Amino acid sequence: MWSxxxxxxxxxxxxxxxxxxxxxxxxxxxxxxxxxxxxxxWVFLVEKAYQVRDTAIESSVMTKVKGFGVYNxxxxxxxxYVTPTQGASVFCIITKLITTENQVQGYCPESxxxxxxxxxxxxxxxLNKPGSYGILTGKCVPFNATIKMCEIKxxxxxxxxxxxxxxxxxxxxxxxxIKNSIRFPTFNYTKxxxxxxxxxxxxxxxxFDMINNTYCPIFKVGxxxxxAQQNFTKLADKGGVIGIKIGWICDLDKSNDQCNPxxxxxRLDAMSQKNAVSPGYNFRFAKYFKMENGxxxxxxxxxxxxxxxxxxxxxxxxxxxxPTLINMVAAFTSVGVGTVLCDIIxxxxxxxxxxxxxxxxxxxxxxxxxxxxxxxxxxxxxxxHNETIMRSSDSGAFSIEHYNYSQ
Numbered sequence: 001m002w003s004x005x006x007x008x009x010x011x012x013x014x015x016x017x018x019x020x021x022x023x024x025x026x027x028x029x030x031x032x033x034x035x036x037x038x039x040x041x042w043v044f045l046v047e048k049a050y051q052v053r054d055t056a057i058e059s060s061v062m063t064k065v066k067g068f069g070v071y072n073x074x075x076x077x078x079x080x081y082v083t084p085t086q087g088a089s090v091f092c093i094i095t096k097l098i099t100t101e102n103q104v105q106g107y108c109p110e111s112x113x114x115x116x117x118x119x120x121x122x123x124x125x126x127l128n129k130p131g132s133y134g135i136l137t138g139k140c141v142p143f144n145a146t147i148k149m150c151e152i153k154x155x156x157x158x159x160x161x162x163x164x165x166x167x168x169x170x171x172x173x174x175x176x177x178i179k180n181s182i183r184f185p186t187f188n189y190t191k192x193x194x195x196x197x198x199x200x201x202x203x204x205x206x207x208f209d210m211i212n213n214t215y216c217p218i219f220k221v222g223x224x225x226x227x228a229q230q231n232f233t234k235l236a237d238k239g240g241v242i243g244i245k246i247g248w249i250c251d252l253d254k255s256n257d258q259c260n261p262x263x264x265x266x267r268l269d270a271m272s273q274k275n276a277v278s279p280g281y282n283f284r285f286a287k288y289f290k291m292e293n294g295x296x297x298x299x300x301x302x303x304x305x306x307x308x309x310x311x312x313x314x315x316x317x318x319x320x321x322x323p324t325l326i327n328m329v330a331a332f333t334s335v336g337v338g339t340v341l342c343d344i345i346x347x348x349x350x351x352x353x354x355x356x357x358x359x360x361x362x363x364x365x366x367x368x369x370x371x372x373x374x375x376x377x378x379x380x381x382x383x384x385h386n387e388t389i390m391r392s393s394d395s396g397a398f399s400i401e402h403y404n405y406s407q
Contacts (some may be wrong), residue, residue, distance in 0.1 A: 017359050021352075026341050031338035039331035048251070050324040051317035054186035057248060059312040061089035067174030067221075069095065076168065083285070083303075089310040092283075093174065093221065095167040095236040096304040100159045103286075103295045108156030109141050109149035110134075116149055121228050123150035133158040167236035172222035175207070176308065179217060182248050182263065184316040189252060193217055208263070215260070219244070225267035231265045237278025239304040241269040248314030259316070266310060281307055303351070 019025075043049045064087055064268045079085070081094040109115075112132045117123050117140040127138035134154025143149040152158065180193040195215050206216035208223065225232045228242050235242075243266045250259035269281060282305065286298045346356050 014382055015360060015362070017356070019342075019346065019356070023030040024346060027345065028338045028342045029206075031341055032335050035334050035337060036331065038333070039327070043327055047305060048317050050319055051185070051251075051253070051325040052320040052323060053315050053317045054184045055315040056185060057312065057314045057316075058183040060181050061310045061312065062089050062179040063091055063308075063310065064091065064177040065091070065174055066094060066177070067170065069168040069170035069174075071168045072165075081168070081171075083305075089312075090307065092303075092307045093171055094303045094305045095171050095239065096165055097113040098159075098161050098163055098165060100157065100300040103155040104152070104295060105302055106156045107137065107151055108134075108158055110136070110152050111143075111149070111158040111160045111347070118146060126150055154377065159300055159302065167233075167304070169233075169236065169307070171236060172220075172225075172232050176219045176221065176224070176309060177203075177217055177282065178219060178244070178246075179248055180312060182309070182312065182314065184250070184252075187252055187316060187318055189250070189316060191248075191250075195248065198263075210263075213262070223264055224308075225306075227269050230267055230341070231280060235280075235306055237304070239282050239306060240267060240280055241307045241309060242266070243268040243309050243311055245311045245313070248312070250314065250316040252316055252318040254349065256311050274397055281305060302398045396398040 065078055065082050067078075069081065081093050083094065088342070110131050110133065115123070115126070115131060115136075120138060120140045123136060123139045123140050126136040129136055131150070131152050134152030134156075137151045137153055139151040141151045178193070181190065183190045193215070194217065198215070203216075203218060206213050206218055208214070208216045209220045210227065222232055222240060224244065225235055230240070230242070245264045245266065247262045247264070248259070249262070252259070282302060284300065284302050286300050287290050288296060290296055290299045347353055347360075350356075
């Protein structure tokens with residue numbers, strides 16, 4: 001117990017031992033250079049660790065679509081093919097429609113092949129269960145002159161969505177106008193994707209281009225699809241979701257005109273391309289009307305569309321003394337890793353490790369008795385050292401030569 005107490009109340013101080021070895025010296029300097037290069041090159045220059053960063057970007061997006069198309073001998077404008085109409089960051093351009101006219105509430109046969117029947121007993125297992133387009137009644141009724149189907153209660157006639165139609169190919173030439181404003185609240189910094197020199201004439205004539213017109217806010221649908229590496233014909237036929245990503249990476253230590261948006265494009269529903277059950281993107285909506293006798297009827301529309309999601313992300317940085325000091329202290333502290341590595345090599349792997357330990361570690365006590373014993377120990381140690389002359393070689397090992405002393 002007393003030994004544990006005395007060991008606890010001890011004090012250790014560093015002792016400098018100069019080791020003249022090319023091997024250890026080179027290792028020490030190389031490690032120090034690598035650490036300093038990492039902090040200066042990567043931490044400070046690339047990562048800009050001397051800055052305070054704001055990643056809580058605030059953003060607003062407004063969109064407009066322009067263009068005219070022809071579908072089923074009918075001219076389609078923006079009000080016909082864009083939904084929703086608010087001009088938000090998520091919108092759809094309809095490319096293909098399957099329409100079921102004049103649906104009213106009543107009883108009619110199902111249109112799905114799995115509900116084919118020959119007698120009522122084939123349909124009773126579906127009794128009062130939801131079918132594809134209504135609630136099944138359990139009856140088997142004629143669908144046409146040759147086929148019978150289970151009966152439903154709902155909007156009749158039931159939709160037939162297997163009709164083959166041709167997409168509206170003019171969509172490829174439609175244009176999308178994107179107006180984006182952002183704010184970094186930490187620095188109270190605001191900016192938009194319009195250059196200060198932009199004019200009405202420029203907006204009317206320009207089209208976004210990844211090389212020549214990177215600051216034009218007008219995007220051609222066909223170009224966006226190609227930038228996302230998709231085939232427009234397949235996309236228009238089955239529908240899909242395209243992401244337009246706007247990135248704001250700003251260094252606020254530089255001038256204001258250096259903070260500019262970067263655009264990238266990708267297919268967000270890429271997994272649906274590999275799924276044979278529900279490929280692409282489609283949705284349904286209805287337009288409701290009332291007959292003269294007061295009966296409600298509707299036109300059901302199944303729409304295939306290209307959905308565009310405008311996604312905004314970014315961060316901004318500005319010089320601040322606190323992170324600068326923290327990273328500088330971390331850099332200078334990390335330089336000491338070279339000393340730790342060299343000590344490990346000297347104490348464990350090189351020849352002459354015992355002699356290095358004897359030089360590096362000594363015990364000193366404030367007790368007179370302990371001091372005398374320590375002096376005796378050191379005198380014996382000195383005698384042993386005087387019997388040898390240690391020379392440092394380039395490998396860090398010690399060469400030993402013996403001499404004779406008179407008694």
